[in-house]
Amino acid sequence: LPAGSFLALTIGTADFAPEEVGRVAEEYGRQGMPMALRDLATATSFFDGLDLVDPGVTQVHKWRPGPEQAGVDDRAIAMYGAVARKP
Secondary structure, X not given: OOOOOEEEEEEEOOOOOHHHHHHHHHHHHHXXXXXXXXXXXXXXXXXXXXXXXXXXXXXXXXXXXXHHHOOOOHHHOOEEEEEEEOO
C-alpha cells in the first residue's frame, strides 16, 4: 500500500460461538467455498505496521455502533472489522 492509504478489512471468526460458526464453515467447505476463521490475535496481525483507526480491531457491530446495535449478542456476530492507515 502507498503511504497515506487506508486498509479496511472484515475477518471471520469463531471466537464467540465456535461450535455454531464451525458448522457454518464446514458447510461452506462442503460447497467448495473454504472459509478461513481467525482469532483476534491473527486478525490484529493483518494490521502490523499500520496505524489503526479507533476503536481498532473489534467485532463489526461494535465498530462505531449506533443505537440499533444495542443489545446485540456477541455470539450472533462472527466477524471482526477494522480500518488502518499506512504511515
